[in-house]
Amino acid sequence: MAAREITDRIADLIDEEHRLRTGALHHGGLTPGERLRLKDLERQLDAAVDLLHRRQALSVFDDDRDGG
Template sequence: MANGEILGRIDELIAEEHQLRSRSVGTGLSADDQAQLTKVEQELDQCWDLLRQRRARTEFHENPDEASVRSVGEVEGYRQ
């Protein structure tokens, strides 16, 4: 996946996240919507991570196509 494609997917996920969050105003989210929001947030983190990997590889004259999507557990584990 090229950087432009990743950025396009990020834009789609952000739009979906905003839509879900706007539904929650005043009433909260249903269990299904909360699960979907969590999924969207995790995929966004994976996309940002992949984009950072690709940019770092490019900066250091390596092949950005060798970057790969990391598991949710690995990406989410950065914060701990």
């Protein structure tokens, strides 16, 4: 997965998380299903951010090897 795809995925996850949290504010909380979905979104978001950080670190090391 390319860095652009990862950042797009992160944006999609954040958008869905925001919709859930905003809906919860307007409707008095989350349903059990929404709570499960929010936990899943948080897990996926953490994984995507970790992947993006790894990709960025690898690109720095690749640049160092090319220039050195």
